[in-house]
Amino acid sequence: MVLLTLMAIVTIGVVRLRNLFAVVILGGIYSFLMASVMIMLDAVDVAMTEASVGAGISTVLMLGTLYLTKMEETRPAHTPLLPLFVAVVTAGGLIYGTIDLPPFGDAAGIIHQHVAPHYLQNSIVETSVPNVVTSVLASYRGFDTLGETVVIFTAGIAVLLLLKGRRPASEPDSNAAKARSRRRRPKA
Protein backbone atom coordinates (compact mmCIF):
# COMPACT_ATOMS: atom_id res chain seq x y z
CA MET A 1 0.00 0.00 0.00
CA VAL A 2 2.85 2.35 0.82
CA LEU A 3 4.45 1.41 -2.49
CA LEU A 4 1.24 2.10 -4.38
CA THR A 5 0.91 5.51 -2.74
CA LEU A 6 4.53 6.29 -3.65
CA MET A 7 3.74 5.32 -7.22
CA ALA A 8 0.82 7.73 -7.29
CA ILE A 9 3.12 10.51 -6.02
CA VAL A 10 5.74 9.77 -8.66
CA THR A 11 3.00 9.84 -11.28
CA ILE A 12 1.96 13.33 -10.19
CA GLY A 13 5.60 14.34 -10.64
CA VAL A 14 5.66 12.85 -14.13
CA VAL A 15 2.51 14.72 -15.10
CA ARG A 16 3.55 18.10 -13.70
CA LEU A 17 7.25 18.39 -14.58
CA ARG A 18 8.25 19.99 -17.86
CA ASN A 19 11.93 19.02 -17.90
CA LEU A 20 11.87 15.87 -20.00
CA PHE A 21 15.10 14.50 -18.51
CA ALA A 22 13.55 14.54 -15.05
CA VAL A 23 10.38 12.96 -16.44
CA VAL A 24 12.32 10.05 -17.93
CA ILE A 25 14.30 9.44 -14.74
CA LEU A 26 11.09 9.57 -12.70
CA GLY A 27 9.71 7.04 -15.17
CA GLY A 28 12.60 4.75 -14.24
CA ILE A 29 11.84 5.14 -10.54
CA TYR A 30 8.19 4.45 -11.29
CA SER A 31 9.14 1.21 -13.04
CA PHE A 32 11.18 0.04 -10.06
CA LEU A 33 8.27 0.79 -7.71
CA MET A 34 5.99 -1.11 -10.07
CA ALA A 35 8.39 -4.06 -9.98
CA SER A 36 8.32 -4.03 -6.16
CA VAL A 37 4.52 -4.03 -6.20
CA MET A 38 4.60 -6.98 -8.57
CA ILE A 39 6.79 -8.93 -6.14
CA MET A 40 4.20 -8.21 -3.44
CA LEU A 41 1.58 -9.63 -5.83
CA ASP A 42 3.67 -12.85 -6.20
CA ALA A 43 4.48 -12.14 -9.85
CA VAL A 44 8.24 -12.64 -9.63
CA ASP A 45 8.81 -13.27 -13.34
CA VAL A 46 6.87 -10.19 -14.30
CA ALA A 47 8.71 -8.11 -11.70
CA MET A 48 12.05 -9.18 -13.15
CA THR A 49 10.93 -8.25 -16.65
CA GLU A 50 9.52 -4.91 -15.56
CA ALA A 51 12.72 -4.01 -13.68
CA SER A 52 14.96 -4.83 -16.63
CA VAL A 53 12.70 -3.61 -19.45
CA GLY A 54 10.88 -0.69 -17.87
CA ALA A 55 13.69 0.77 -15.80
CA GLY A 56 16.56 -0.35 -18.02
CA ILE A 57 15.97 -0.52 -21.73
CA SER A 58 13.10 1.93 -22.10
CA THR A 59 14.89 4.58 -19.99
CA VAL A 60 17.99 4.20 -22.15
CA LEU A 61 15.95 4.53 -25.35
CA MET A 62 14.08 7.58 -24.05
CA LEU A 63 17.37 9.26 -23.08
CA GLY A 64 18.75 8.47 -26.53
CA THR A 65 15.72 10.16 -28.08
CA LEU A 66 16.12 13.19 -25.83
CA TYR A 67 19.76 13.47 -26.90
CA LEU A 68 18.62 13.52 -30.52
CA THR A 69 15.81 16.01 -29.92
CA LYS A 70 15.65 18.36 -26.94
CA MET A 71 15.36 18.35 -23.18
CA GLU A 72 12.71 20.94 -22.41
CA GLU A 73 9.00 20.89 -23.09
CA THR A 74 7.33 24.15 -24.10
CA ARG A 75 4.49 25.56 -22.03
CA PRO A 76 1.22 24.01 -23.20
CA ALA A 77 -0.72 26.43 -25.38
CA HIS A 78 -4.21 25.14 -24.69
CA THR A 79 -6.03 25.22 -21.42
CA PRO A 80 -5.98 21.78 -19.79
CA LEU A 81 -9.62 22.01 -18.68
CA LEU A 82 -11.15 19.79 -21.35
CA PRO A 83 -8.61 16.93 -20.95
CA LEU A 84 -8.99 17.24 -17.18
CA PHE A 85 -12.76 16.95 -17.52
CA VAL A 86 -12.41 13.88 -19.77
CA ALA A 87 -9.96 12.32 -17.30
CA VAL A 88 -12.21 12.92 -14.29
CA VAL A 89 -15.27 11.52 -16.03
CA THR A 90 -13.30 8.42 -17.10
CA ALA A 91 -12.01 7.98 -13.56
CA GLY A 92 -15.54 8.22 -12.19
CA GLY A 93 -16.79 5.57 -14.56
CA LEU A 94 -13.88 3.23 -13.85
CA ILE A 95 -14.19 3.58 -10.07
CA TYR A 96 -17.90 2.87 -10.31
CA GLY A 97 -16.89 -0.29 -12.19
CA THR A 98 -14.45 -1.44 -9.50
CA ILE A 99 -17.16 -1.65 -6.82
CA ASP A 100 -18.37 -4.96 -8.22
CA LEU A 101 -14.93 -6.54 -8.54
CA PRO A 102 -14.10 -9.38 -6.13
CA PRO A 103 -12.17 -8.29 -3.00
CA PHE A 104 -8.39 -8.35 -3.01
CA GLY A 105 -6.68 -11.68 -2.27
CA ASP A 106 -9.84 -13.78 -2.27
CA ALA A 107 -9.09 -17.42 -3.09
CA ALA A 108 -12.68 -18.00 -4.23
CA GLY A 109 -12.52 -15.46 -7.05
CA ILE A 110 -13.75 -16.45 -10.49
CA ILE A 111 -10.27 -16.10 -11.96
CA HIS A 112 -9.05 -19.02 -9.80
CA GLN A 113 -11.74 -21.46 -10.99
CA HIS A 114 -11.08 -21.81 -14.71
CA VAL A 115 -7.85 -23.15 -16.27
CA ALA A 116 -5.38 -22.03 -13.61
CA PRO A 117 -5.87 -25.06 -11.31
CA HIS A 118 -5.20 -27.35 -14.26
CA TYR A 119 -1.88 -25.61 -14.94
CA LEU A 120 -0.87 -25.72 -11.29
CA GLN A 121 -1.71 -29.41 -10.85
CA ASN A 122 -0.38 -30.78 -14.13
CA SER A 123 2.68 -28.67 -14.86
CA ILE A 124 5.14 -31.17 -13.37
CA VAL A 125 3.30 -34.24 -14.66
CA GLU A 126 2.99 -32.97 -18.21
CA THR A 127 6.10 -30.84 -18.73
CA SER A 128 8.41 -31.55 -15.74
CA VAL A 129 8.87 -27.79 -15.28
CA PRO A 130 8.21 -26.52 -11.74
CA ASN A 131 7.98 -22.84 -12.71
CA VAL A 132 4.38 -22.73 -13.88
CA VAL A 133 4.82 -19.34 -15.54
CA THR A 134 7.49 -20.79 -17.83
CA SER A 135 5.49 -23.87 -18.71
CA VAL A 136 2.32 -21.89 -19.45
CA LEU A 137 4.27 -19.30 -21.41
CA ALA A 138 6.21 -21.69 -23.60
CA SER A 139 4.00 -24.76 -23.79
CA TYR A 140 0.32 -24.31 -22.94
CA ARG A 141 0.20 -20.88 -24.55
CA GLY A 142 2.98 -21.30 -27.08
CA PHE A 143 1.01 -19.54 -29.79
CA ASP A 144 0.80 -16.35 -27.73
CA THR A 145 4.52 -16.32 -27.20
CA LEU A 146 5.17 -17.02 -30.87
CA GLY A 147 3.01 -14.03 -31.76
CA GLU A 148 4.87 -11.92 -29.24
CA THR A 149 8.26 -12.92 -30.62
CA VAL A 150 7.03 -11.96 -34.07
CA VAL A 151 5.90 -8.58 -32.69
CA ILE A 152 9.41 -7.98 -31.31
CA PHE A 153 10.87 -9.05 -34.65
CA THR A 154 8.56 -6.68 -36.56
CA ALA A 155 9.26 -3.77 -34.22
CA GLY A 156 12.99 -4.34 -34.53
CA ILE A 157 12.82 -4.35 -38.31
CA ALA A 158 10.60 -1.25 -38.35
CA VAL A 159 12.98 0.69 -36.09
CA LEU A 160 15.94 -0.35 -38.23
CA LEU A 161 14.10 0.78 -41.37
CA LEU A 162 13.30 4.14 -39.80
CA LEU A 163 16.68 4.89 -38.26
CA LYS A 164 19.36 2.79 -39.89
CA GLY A 165 19.61 4.58 -43.21
CA ARG A 166 21.81 7.62 -43.66
CA ARG A 167 20.38 11.01 -42.81
CA PRO A 168 18.45 12.42 -45.77
CA ALA A 169 21.18 14.92 -46.66
CA SER A 170 20.71 14.59 -50.42
CA GLU A 171 17.06 15.64 -50.41
CA PRO A 172 16.44 19.26 -51.39
CA ASP A 173 14.92 20.92 -48.32
CA SER A 174 16.39 18.73 -45.62
CA ASN A 175 19.34 21.06 -45.09
CA ALA A 176 16.98 23.75 -43.91
CA ALA A 177 15.28 21.27 -41.58
CA LYS A 178 18.63 20.23 -40.19
CA ALA A 179 19.64 23.82 -39.63
CA ARG A 180 16.35 24.39 -37.84
CA SER A 181 16.83 21.40 -35.61
CA ARG A 182 20.36 22.52 -34.79
CA ARG A 183 19.11 25.94 -33.83
CA ARG A 184 16.42 24.52 -31.58
CA ARG A 185 18.66 22.13 -29.74
CA PRO A 186 19.46 23.57 -26.26
CA LYS A 187 23.05 24.50 -25.59
CA ALA A 188 24.62 21.54 -23.85
Add this chain to the structure above:
Amino acid sequence: MAALQELVNHYNHWIAVFLMVAGLYVVVARGNMVKKLVGLSLFQTSVYLIYLTPGKIIGGTAPILSDEFTVYSNPLPHVLILTAIVVGIATIALGLALVVRINEAFGSIEEDEIFEKDVEA
Protein backbone atom coordinates in the same frame (compact mmCIF):
# COMPACT_ATOMS: atom_id res chain seq x y z
CA MET B 1 -15.23 -0.20 9.54
CA ALA B 2 -17.02 -1.18 6.36
CA ALA B 3 -15.46 1.78 4.59
CA LEU B 4 -11.98 0.66 5.68
CA GLN B 5 -12.69 -2.86 4.46
CA GLU B 6 -13.83 -1.42 1.14
CA LEU B 7 -10.61 0.62 0.92
CA VAL B 8 -8.41 -2.43 1.52
CA ASN B 9 -10.38 -4.47 -0.99
CA HIS B 10 -10.15 -1.95 -3.78
CA TYR B 11 -7.04 0.14 -3.08
CA ASN B 12 -5.07 -1.52 -5.91
CA HIS B 13 -7.89 -0.92 -8.35
CA TRP B 14 -8.23 2.71 -7.40
CA ILE B 15 -4.51 3.39 -7.72
CA ALA B 16 -4.59 1.65 -11.10
CA VAL B 17 -7.51 3.86 -12.15
CA PHE B 18 -5.57 6.92 -11.03
CA LEU B 19 -2.47 5.88 -13.01
CA MET B 20 -4.58 5.13 -16.07
CA VAL B 21 -6.34 8.48 -15.93
CA ALA B 22 -3.03 10.29 -15.39
CA GLY B 23 -1.67 8.58 -18.52
CA LEU B 24 -4.77 9.51 -20.47
CA TYR B 25 -4.49 13.13 -19.31
CA VAL B 26 -0.84 13.36 -20.36
CA VAL B 27 -1.59 11.90 -23.79
CA VAL B 28 -4.47 14.29 -24.43
CA ALA B 29 -3.28 17.50 -22.78
CA ARG B 30 0.43 17.68 -23.57
CA GLY B 31 1.80 18.52 -27.01
CA ASN B 32 5.32 17.16 -26.55
CA MET B 33 5.68 13.79 -28.24
CA VAL B 34 8.17 12.25 -25.80
CA LYS B 35 5.84 13.26 -22.97
CA LYS B 36 2.95 11.64 -24.82
CA LEU B 37 4.91 8.38 -25.03
CA VAL B 38 5.67 8.52 -21.29
CA GLY B 39 1.93 8.97 -20.73
CA LEU B 40 1.24 6.00 -22.96
CA SER B 41 3.57 3.82 -20.91
CA LEU B 42 1.88 5.02 -17.69
CA PHE B 43 -1.41 3.87 -19.17
CA GLN B 44 0.10 0.50 -20.05
CA THR B 45 1.58 -0.13 -16.61
CA SER B 46 -1.76 0.64 -14.97
CA VAL B 47 -3.25 -2.20 -17.00
CA TYR B 48 -0.53 -4.53 -15.67
CA LEU B 49 -1.65 -3.66 -12.15
CA ILE B 50 -5.32 -4.34 -12.97
CA TYR B 51 -4.46 -7.76 -14.38
CA LEU B 52 -2.11 -8.86 -11.61
CA THR B 53 -4.28 -7.79 -8.67
CA PRO B 54 -7.00 -10.48 -8.88
CA GLY B 55 -4.38 -13.21 -9.40
CA LYS B 56 -2.98 -12.75 -5.89
CA ILE B 57 -4.27 -15.02 -3.14
CA ILE B 58 -3.57 -13.87 0.42
CA GLY B 59 -1.35 -16.52 1.98
CA GLY B 60 -0.35 -17.84 -1.41
CA THR B 61 3.14 -17.81 -2.87
CA ALA B 62 4.73 -17.31 -6.28
CA PRO B 63 3.68 -20.03 -8.76
CA ILE B 64 6.90 -22.05 -8.64
CA LEU B 65 5.90 -25.53 -7.52
CA SER B 66 7.54 -27.01 -4.45
CA ASP B 67 6.64 -29.51 -1.75
CA GLU B 68 6.71 -26.88 0.96
CA PHE B 69 3.75 -24.88 -0.32
CA THR B 70 0.20 -25.70 -1.24
CA VAL B 71 -1.41 -22.37 -2.14
CA TYR B 72 -0.12 -20.58 -5.23
CA SER B 73 -1.17 -17.34 -6.84
CA ASN B 74 -2.72 -17.59 -10.28
CA PRO B 75 0.00 -17.93 -12.97
CA LEU B 76 -2.17 -17.02 -15.95
CA PRO B 77 -2.20 -13.21 -15.53
CA HIS B 78 1.57 -13.31 -15.04
CA VAL B 79 2.02 -14.93 -18.42
CA LEU B 80 -0.31 -12.47 -20.13
CA ILE B 81 1.41 -9.47 -18.56
CA LEU B 82 4.86 -10.81 -19.41
CA THR B 83 3.76 -10.75 -23.03
CA ALA B 84 2.24 -7.30 -22.60
CA ILE B 85 5.44 -5.80 -21.17
CA VAL B 86 7.57 -7.01 -24.04
CA VAL B 87 5.06 -5.85 -26.64
CA GLY B 88 4.91 -2.54 -24.74
CA ILE B 89 8.65 -1.91 -25.06
CA ALA B 90 8.44 -2.77 -28.77
CA THR B 91 5.69 -0.16 -29.24
CA ILE B 92 7.57 2.47 -27.25
CA ALA B 93 10.76 1.86 -29.24
CA LEU B 94 8.87 2.23 -32.52
CA GLY B 95 7.17 5.40 -31.28
CA LEU B 96 10.50 6.91 -30.24
CA ALA B 97 11.99 6.08 -33.63
CA LEU B 98 9.09 7.92 -35.28
CA VAL B 99 9.66 10.89 -32.95
CA VAL B 100 13.32 11.02 -33.99
CA ARG B 101 12.37 11.04 -37.67
CA ILE B 102 9.69 13.71 -37.13
CA ASN B 103 12.28 15.86 -35.38
CA GLU B 104 14.60 15.48 -38.34
CA ALA B 105 11.89 16.43 -40.82
CA PHE B 106 10.28 19.34 -38.91
CA GLY B 107 12.93 20.39 -36.40
CA SER B 108 10.48 20.11 -33.53
CA ILE B 109 8.70 17.57 -31.34
CA GLU B 110 5.90 19.90 -30.24
CA GLU B 111 2.55 19.14 -31.83
CA ASP B 112 1.51 22.78 -32.46
CA GLU B 113 4.79 23.77 -34.15
CA ILE B 114 4.61 20.72 -36.38
CA PHE B 115 1.05 21.57 -37.43
CA GLU B 116 2.13 25.14 -38.26
CA LYS B 117 5.01 23.95 -40.42
CA ASP B 118 2.79 21.39 -42.09
CA VAL B 119 0.35 24.14 -43.07
CA GLU B 120 3.18 26.33 -44.39
CA ALA B 121 4.61 23.56 -46.55
Add this chain to the structure above:
Amino acid sequence: MKFDTILRIGTKLFLPFILVFALYVQFHGDYGPGGGFQAGVIAAAMVIFYAITFGLEAAKQAMPPLVLEVLIGLGVFLYTGVGIVAMLKGGEFLNYSALKHDPVHGQHLGILLVELGVLITVFATMTAIFYAFVGRGR
Protein backbone atom coordinates in the same frame (compact mmCIF):
# COMPACT_ATOMS: atom_id res chain seq x y z
CA MET C 1 36.92 8.90 -21.37
CA LYS C 2 40.55 7.79 -21.80
CA PHE C 3 41.44 8.64 -18.19
CA ASP C 4 38.57 6.93 -16.43
CA THR C 5 40.67 3.94 -15.42
CA ILE C 6 38.38 2.83 -12.63
CA LEU C 7 35.35 2.97 -14.89
CA ARG C 8 37.05 1.02 -17.67
CA ILE C 9 38.50 -1.70 -15.46
CA GLY C 10 35.30 -1.89 -13.43
CA THR C 11 33.24 -2.34 -16.56
CA LYS C 12 35.53 -5.07 -17.79
CA LEU C 13 35.24 -6.84 -14.45
CA PHE C 14 31.46 -6.59 -14.47
CA LEU C 15 30.72 -7.74 -18.00
CA PRO C 16 31.35 -11.49 -17.59
CA PHE C 17 29.18 -11.59 -14.48
CA ILE C 18 26.32 -9.87 -16.26
CA LEU C 19 26.56 -12.42 -19.04
CA VAL C 20 26.71 -15.33 -16.59
CA PHE C 21 23.66 -13.92 -14.80
CA ALA C 22 21.80 -13.65 -18.11
CA LEU C 23 22.60 -17.27 -18.94
CA TYR C 24 21.62 -18.35 -15.41
CA VAL C 25 18.28 -16.58 -15.78
CA GLN C 26 17.84 -18.27 -19.14
CA PHE C 27 18.62 -21.86 -18.22
CA HIS C 28 17.39 -21.76 -14.65
CA GLY C 29 14.10 -20.30 -15.86
CA ASP C 30 12.47 -23.73 -15.58
CA TYR C 31 13.06 -23.90 -11.84
CA GLY C 32 13.11 -20.29 -10.66
CA PRO C 33 11.92 -16.96 -11.95
CA GLY C 34 13.31 -16.12 -15.35
CA GLY C 35 13.16 -17.07 -18.98
CA GLY C 36 13.98 -15.91 -22.46
CA PHE C 37 12.76 -12.31 -22.26
CA GLN C 38 14.52 -11.42 -19.04
CA ALA C 39 17.75 -13.09 -20.12
CA GLY C 40 17.65 -11.39 -23.52
CA VAL C 41 17.12 -7.98 -21.98
CA ILE C 42 19.91 -8.52 -19.42
CA ALA C 43 22.32 -9.60 -22.16
CA ALA C 44 21.35 -6.54 -24.21
CA ALA C 45 21.98 -4.40 -21.12
CA MET C 46 25.49 -5.86 -21.04
CA VAL C 47 26.20 -4.65 -24.59
CA ILE C 48 24.67 -1.25 -23.79
CA PHE C 49 26.87 -0.96 -20.69
CA TYR C 50 29.93 -1.75 -22.80
CA ALA C 51 28.90 0.80 -25.43
CA ILE C 52 28.36 3.52 -22.81
CA THR C 53 31.84 3.02 -21.34
CA PHE C 54 33.95 2.28 -24.41
CA GLY C 55 32.00 4.02 -27.15
CA LEU C 56 29.74 2.79 -29.89
CA GLU C 57 32.51 1.78 -32.28
CA ALA C 58 34.10 -0.61 -29.79
CA ALA C 59 30.71 -2.17 -29.09
CA LYS C 60 30.07 -2.56 -32.80
CA GLN C 61 33.36 -4.41 -33.13
CA ALA C 62 32.47 -6.74 -30.27
CA MET C 63 28.91 -7.33 -31.52
CA PRO C 64 28.65 -6.40 -35.22
CA PRO C 65 25.27 -5.05 -36.39
CA LEU C 66 25.23 -7.49 -39.28
CA VAL C 67 25.36 -10.45 -36.88
CA LEU C 68 22.52 -8.88 -34.90
CA GLU C 69 20.35 -8.52 -37.97
CA VAL C 70 20.84 -12.21 -38.71
CA LEU C 71 20.10 -13.12 -35.09
CA ILE C 72 16.79 -11.18 -35.07
CA GLY C 73 15.49 -13.49 -37.73
CA LEU C 74 17.19 -16.60 -36.36
CA GLY C 75 15.24 -16.51 -33.10
CA VAL C 76 11.85 -16.44 -34.82
CA PHE C 77 13.11 -19.11 -37.20
CA LEU C 78 14.10 -21.36 -34.31
CA TYR C 79 10.71 -20.88 -32.63
CA THR C 80 8.66 -21.67 -35.74
CA GLY C 81 11.16 -24.41 -36.63
CA VAL C 82 10.39 -26.23 -33.37
CA GLY C 83 6.69 -25.97 -34.20
CA ILE C 84 7.14 -27.34 -37.70
CA VAL C 85 9.39 -30.19 -36.57
CA ALA C 86 6.67 -31.14 -34.08
CA MET C 87 4.21 -31.14 -36.97
CA LEU C 88 6.49 -33.33 -39.11
CA LYS C 89 6.84 -35.79 -36.24
CA GLY C 90 3.09 -36.29 -36.14
CA GLY C 91 1.89 -33.80 -33.52
CA GLU C 92 0.16 -30.47 -33.93
CA PHE C 93 2.03 -27.22 -34.54
CA LEU C 94 4.04 -26.42 -31.37
CA ASN C 95 2.92 -29.64 -29.65
CA TYR C 96 6.29 -30.53 -28.12
CA SER C 97 5.14 -33.92 -26.85
CA ALA C 98 5.80 -35.29 -30.32
CA LEU C 99 9.45 -34.22 -30.30
CA LYS C 100 10.67 -37.26 -28.38
CA HIS C 101 9.31 -40.70 -27.60
CA ASP C 102 8.61 -39.71 -24.03
CA PRO C 103 6.11 -36.82 -24.16
CA VAL C 104 7.38 -35.24 -20.93
CA HIS C 105 10.97 -35.13 -22.21
CA GLY C 106 9.66 -33.74 -25.46
CA GLN C 107 7.87 -30.96 -23.59
CA HIS C 108 11.00 -30.09 -21.64
CA LEU C 109 13.16 -30.01 -24.77
CA GLY C 110 10.58 -27.94 -26.63
CA ILE C 111 10.33 -25.38 -23.84
CA LEU C 112 14.13 -25.08 -23.71
CA LEU C 113 14.44 -24.54 -27.48
CA VAL C 114 11.56 -22.09 -27.64
CA GLU C 115 12.98 -20.03 -24.79
CA LEU C 116 16.31 -20.01 -26.62
CA GLY C 117 14.60 -18.63 -29.70
CA VAL C 118 12.96 -15.91 -27.61
CA LEU C 119 16.32 -15.07 -25.99
CA ILE C 120 18.04 -14.68 -29.36
CA THR C 121 15.35 -12.47 -30.85
CA VAL C 122 14.91 -10.25 -27.80
CA PHE C 123 18.66 -9.78 -27.29
CA ALA C 124 19.35 -9.00 -30.94
CA THR C 125 16.37 -6.67 -31.32
CA MET C 126 17.07 -4.66 -28.18
CA THR C 127 20.75 -4.25 -29.06
CA ALA C 128 19.97 -3.35 -32.68
CA ILE C 129 17.41 -0.73 -31.59
CA PHE C 130 19.98 0.75 -29.20
CA TYR C 131 22.59 0.91 -31.98
CA ALA C 132 20.08 2.55 -34.29
CA PHE C 133 19.22 5.27 -31.76
CA VAL C 134 22.78 6.00 -30.70
CA GLY C 135 24.25 5.79 -34.19
CA ARG C 136 21.73 8.35 -35.42
CA GLY C 137 23.38 11.23 -33.57
CA ARG C 138 26.66 11.34 -35.49
